[in-house]
Amino acid sequence: MMKFLAPLAALAFAAPLAAQDFSENSEARSWDLYAEVPARFDAKVVDLLCELTGDCPEDCGAGKRQMGLLRSADNVLVLAMKNNQPAFTGAAVELAPFCNQTVTVDGLLIDDPDLNAKNIYLVQMIKAEGTDDWVKANKWTKEWAAANPDAAGKGPWFRRDPRVQAEIARDGYLGLGLEKDAAFIEEHFE
Structure with a gap:
């Protein structure tokens, strides 16, 4: 019995796996931020409040809620905090039209255990599943001006x-x- 339990115990107490590298094929532009890494990955666009509490309106909150990315490769919830514009704004506006859809995103991932910053994402480009067309994540200020x-x-x-x-x-x-x-x-x- 111990012969079977020992490998399971070793796995259970092993150091966590190294973070996956999502930089392959990324064309993200650096912002020179501490701990930034280019990252391109597939993800489902989700309403963060829905994911965390179960309060899930059909339209992901009609653009009034923060959006997130449920990464396809490892089912990790990534916090989309910024778009491709200079101000730290816009991720929700950029992602809302893709509510509950799978997309490919390209941008910068910030992941630094020393700062307790984990899976924070700055989305620069979005491509809907089944298309070859990338959309620049830069419409926030235009939408703000129109509103x-x-x-x-x-x-x-x-x-x-x-x-x-x-x-x-x-x-x-x-x-x-x-x-x-x-x-x-x-x-x-x-």
Whole structure:
């Protein structure tokens, strides 16, 4: 009996397998981020809240929820946190049209156990299953501008975003309340 249990115990207590290398054929452009690695893989586009809690609307939350990638090779849930634009925004907008579909993505994977950063993904290109056409993941700012026509102007989008402005009006720039904000501004800027 021990002869059969020993190999099973060795497997159970063995060091975890090395992370898979998804860099083959990747054409992702570096962002010079710490622990970034080019990664191209097939995955099912999923609603993260659905995957984690079982709250699963048909349309993946109609673009109002964070999207994730359930990687086909190992069934790992990868957190899509950014699109191919300079701001750290847009992954959900880019992936929502592919809700519950299998796609191939190309981008940057951040995986660093020292930082507790695991399976964080910056999607740059998306290709729907059964097609040869890659779609650049760069439409977030155009969609934001179309949804916020009264916020047109120069400067970063977040300085003009009505949601951001409403938060600042309610809680101040620091998020600690208007009185704390006023005291901080007086102490540091006047």
